[in-house]
Amino acid sequence: MSTVRLSALDVALVVGYLVGITAFGVWLGRGIRGGRDFFLAGKSLPWWAAGMSLVVSDIGAKDMIGLAGDGYRYGIVMMNFDFIGCIFPVLIAAFLFMPYFWLAGVYTVPEYLGRRYNLGVRTFFAVIWVLFMMGTLGTIFVSAAAMFEGLLGWSFWFSVMLTAVVVGLCTALGGLRAVVFTESLSCIVLTAGAALICGLGLAKAGGWAHLRETIGQMSWTQHHLSLLPPADHPVYPWPAVLLGLGFVLGPAYWIGNQAIVQRTLGTRTQNEARAAYVFCAAIKLVFPILLVVPGLVGLALLGTELGQPGEDWDGNRVLPMLVVRLLPPGVLGVVMGAFFAGVISNLDSYVSSASTMVVTDLYRTFIHRRATDRECLQVGRWMVVAFLIGGVAISYPIKRGFGSVFEAFQTFLSFFQGPLLALLLLGMLTKRATPWGGVAGMIIGVSTSAVLNSAEWLLGVPGGVPFLWTAWWSFVAALAGVAVVSTFTSGHDEDRLRGLVCWLPSEQRNKP
Amino acid sequence: MTFMTGFVGAHSLLAVASGADWIGKAAFIGVFVALIVLLASLPAKMLGETERRPPLWRNVRAWAILVAVAQILIYSFWG
Numbered sequence: 001m002s003t004v005r006l007s008a009l010d011v012a013l014v015v016g017y018l019v020g021i022t023a024f025g026v027w028l029g030r031g032i033r034g035g036r037d038f039f040l041a042g043k044s045l046p047w048w049a050a051g052m053s054l055v056v057s058d059i060g061a062k063d064m065i066g067l068a069g070d071g072y073r074y075g076i077v078m079m080n081f082d083f084i085g086c087i088f089p090v091l092i093a094a095f096l097f098m099p100y101f102w103l104a105g106v107y108t109v110p111e112y113l114g115r116r117y118n119l120g121v122r123t124f125f126a127v128i129w130v131l132f133m134m135g136t137l138g139t140i141f142v143s144a145a146a147m148f149e150g151l152l153g154w155s156f157w158f159s160v161m162l163t164a165v166v167v168g169l170c171t172a173l174g175g176l177r178a179v180v181f182t183e184s185l186s187c188i189v190l191t192a193g194a195a196l197i198c199g200l201g202l203a204k205a206g207g208w209a210h211l212r213e214t215i216g217q218m219s220w221t222q223h224h225l226s227l228l229p230p231a232d233h234p235v236y237p238w239p240a241v242l243l244g245l246g247f248v249l250g251p252a253y254w255i256g257n258q259a260i261v262q263r264t265l266g267t268r269t270q271n272e273a274r275a276a277y278v279f280c281a282a283i284k285l286v287f288p289i290l291l292v293v294p295g296l297v298g299l300a301l302l303g304t305e306l307g308q309p310g311e312d313w314d315g316n317r318v319l320p321m322l323v324v325r326l327l328p329p330g331v332l333g334v335v336m337g338a339f340f341a342g343v344i345s346n347l348d349s350y351v352s353s354a355s356t357m358v359v360t361d362l363y364r365t366f367i368h369r370r371a372t373d374r375e376c377l378q379v380g381r382w383m384v385v386a387f388l389i390g391g392v393a394i395s396y397p398i399k400r401g402f403g404s405v406f407e408a409f410q411t412f413l414s415f416f417q418g419p420l421l422a423l424l425l426l427g428m429l430t431k432r433a434t435p436w437g438g439v440a441g442m443i444i445g446v447s448t449s450a451v452l453n454s455a456e457w458l459l460g461v462p463g464g465v466p467f468l469w470t471a472w473w474s475f476v477a478a479l480a481g482v483a484v485v486s487t488f489t490s491g492h493d494e495d496r497l498r499g500l501v502c503w504l505p506s507e508q509r510n511k512p
Numbered sequence: 513m514t515f516m517t518g519f520v521g522a523h524s525l526l527a528v529a530s531g532a533d534w535i536g537k538a539a540f541i542g543v544f545v546a547l548i549v550l551l552a553s554l555p556a557k558m559l560g561e562t563e564r565r566p567p568l569w570r571n572v573r574a575w576a577i578l579v580a581v582a583q584i585l586i587y588s589f590w591g
Contacts, residue, residue: 076590084540087583091547091576095554227590228536238536246543270560275572281579285586 006152006332013333017340018166021185025170025178034373038175038380039107039356041266045180050263050272051279052187053180053345055287057259058086060346061339062143064194064291068322069315071295072306075215075224077236078295082288083227084242085250087281093255094277096502100428101261102270103499107360109258109424116427116500117438119365124442125420126361129258132413133354137347137391138398144343145395150320151336160395163340164388167347172384176266176356179348186341187283193338194290197319200326201297214300220308224296235466244468248475252417256424259353298322347391355383411453414467418475419445426482431494431501437486445478537591544580544587551576 006014032038070078106112110129114122145159170178205211215221223229228238254260264273298306298318306318327335359380364371371379419442426433426441449470456464465473491497498504551573559573568574 079590083583083586084543087579088543088547091551091580094572094576095551095559099558099560225590227587228540231536238539242536242539242543271572274559275575278572278576278579282575285579285582 006336007329009330010333010336013330014336014340017189017337018162021182021341021344022166022169024185025174025182027174028178028181029174032175032177032377035359035376035380036373037177038377039352039359040262041175041177041180043266044177044268045263045266045272045276047267047272047275048279049180049184050267050276052283053183053263053349054090054260054276054280055283056183056187056190056342056345057263057349058253059190059287059291059342060140061147061342062140062346064190064339064342065143065147065316065319067288067291068295068298068319069317071292072299072318073295073309073313073315074236075221075296076227076292077223077229077233077241078292079227079288080236080241080245082284082291084246086254086284088246089251089254090277090281090284092251094274094281097255097424097428098261098264098273098277099270100500100502101265102273107262107265108357109256109261110357110361112500113423113427113438114361114365116497117423117433118435121423121435121438121442122361123365125416126357128416130354130357130362133259133350133357134387134390134394135398135412137350137354137387138394140343140346140350141391141395142399145399146316147320147339147343151323151339156396156399160392163343163347164392167344167351168385168388170344171348171351172381175380176262176352179352180263180266182348183345186345189334189341190338190345191283191287191290193335193341194287194294196327196331196335197322198290198293198297200331201294201301201322204326205297205300211296211300214303215296218299218303221299224299234463236468237466240466240468240472244466244470244472248418248421248471249414249468252421252471252475256417256420258357259349262353262356294319294322301325351384351387351391354387355380358383411467414471415446415449415453415474418449418471418473419478422475422478422482426479426486427500428502431497431504432486432491433482434486434489434491436489437482437484437491440485441478441480441482444481445474448477449474537587540587540591541584544584548577548580551580 036042067078067081101109101112104112104115106115108126110122110126113125141160141163144163145154145156148154148159149156170182174182202208202211205214212225215224223233228241229236231237231239264276267273267276295318298321302318302321306321307313309315323332323335359376363379364376368375422441422445423433423438427438451458452465452470452473453467455461494504554573565571
């Protein structure tokens with residue numbers, strides 16, 4: 001793949017963006033006095049900033065590139081990851097789940113699980129998330145470096161160090177407030193960049209009607225223009241999309257992911273937290289179109305060159321090839337800025353959330369129970385640096401086996417998503433779920449994921465079980481585990497559960 | 513083991529039972545219709561709303577319903 005030749009205007013736009021966003025982040029860091037300011041932005045975030053931040057916490061540069069490749073391979077079914085997989089759970093989270101995180105006054109999702117169930121459940125999920133976030137940091141560094149190497153010809157280490165320094169300065173000095181406001185800026189740049197690729201690509205392909213006609217004439221694309229492929233589709237059958245993605249993976253991500261929940265915990269009021277979620281959902285009506293349509297444009301314009309996807313086919317080439325061939329000077333600078341925005345916003349979300357969980361769920365729980373707010377701030381800042389150093393350190397080994405390592409991390413997380421959602425759902429909706437029920441649900445759900453993930457050799461299921469079905473059945477198994485074991489064990493008393501369960505409002509806590 | 517194969521078999525049955533494509537569209541639209549009903553019926557007290565109803569453009573619940581309606585339209589046309 002040939003690299004992009006940036007004009008002076010493009011370079012100025014990219015450098016201006018990087019310097020501007022770093023200075024903005026550092027400036028926002030003034031006035032941070034303690035852990036509450038650092039981890040929850042002093043509960044001062046406006047709804048619009050938190051909403052835009054939610055969008056770019058979810059979508060990074062690797063998603064822009066990956067979704068274009070998947071759009072080329074599978075068509076508009078990929079938009080479901082943002083429609084039923086995001087908008088539906090985000091609206092549910094806003095009105096049913098968020099109020100209980102908010103009223104509980106927690107900093108993290110594991111902290112809520114600890115109060116609702118017990119310390120074991122809290123620590124288990126905190127450790128899982130921290131490990132996953134560390135691995136994800138490494139994979140984001142690698143995918144960003146691969147992108148910059150392919151597009152700009154930069155070396156691996158230059159790309160990794162540059163992004164680490166920008167993210168480190170913004171996050172370690174500015175905390176959540178800097179993360180959210182720089183991400184709002186990134187959301188605007190990312191939207192502009194994606195819209196430019198989509199608009200210019202559609203124009204080049206002769207408009208939407210001509211694009212449909214071109215794709216319709218191909219022999220292997222009969223489901224490309226349907227949002228809901230038939231029930232026997234090998235990868236995305238609609239029942240699995242609805243049950244696995246819409247009812248389990250989507251809600252688990254948007255309700256149980258610390259990187260997401262932390263933004264809404266930092267808003268000024270509960271109503272602003274709800275508005276942030278709804279604003280995010282509104283933006284997500286447009287984003288999947290901007291990210292998937294370039295894949296279809298790539299199919300129409302580059303189909304003869306890239307061919308029909310097979311086993312060794314590399315979907316990550318689609319978007320960079322479109323960028324190189326379609327975009328004029330000036331526009332290229334905005335799109336490169338969008339790629340940087342995606343990388344930086346993804347990284348700072350994970351670094352900030354991981355440091356919050358380490359301080360809240362591990363340091364203050366096991367190491368220094370009486371740590372002051374000021375001490376937590378210092379540890380939080382050092383954890384940001386430590387996570388970035390860790391992410392940089394493991395990026396090189398990840399680079400050597402990127403495909404398999406990235407897949408391993410995704411599979412690793414998918415083991416826990418269904419059980420996590422089951423515990424949150426029953427924990428918030430019923431006071432009958434007991435601590436031992438939580439532990440049992442966690443173990444049964446994770447075991448089910450592991451067995452279904454190995455179904456091909458363990459149960460003799462040809463081709464294995466699609467991951468969306470694995471998510472669904474692990475969720476069902478965890479629900480059943482919590483329900484059954486809770487029947488035979490005793491739970492917390494009502495007073496302890498006030499504000500944590502939806503039928504026990506916290507304002508009654510002190511009533512006689 | 514029988515328990516696990518039961519799980520795997522159940523999703524195959526579900527896939528066969530849901531063979532007609534219109535059922536898929538109806539299911540997705542149904543989910544958003546149910547969401548709209550849920551949002552509209554949530555008690556104001558649960559959302560911390562005061563007795564005075566906010567103007568429509570500042571009503572988060574109304575905006576959420578609008579987004580869900582947009583999803584119904586999207587699945588109606590592209591589903």
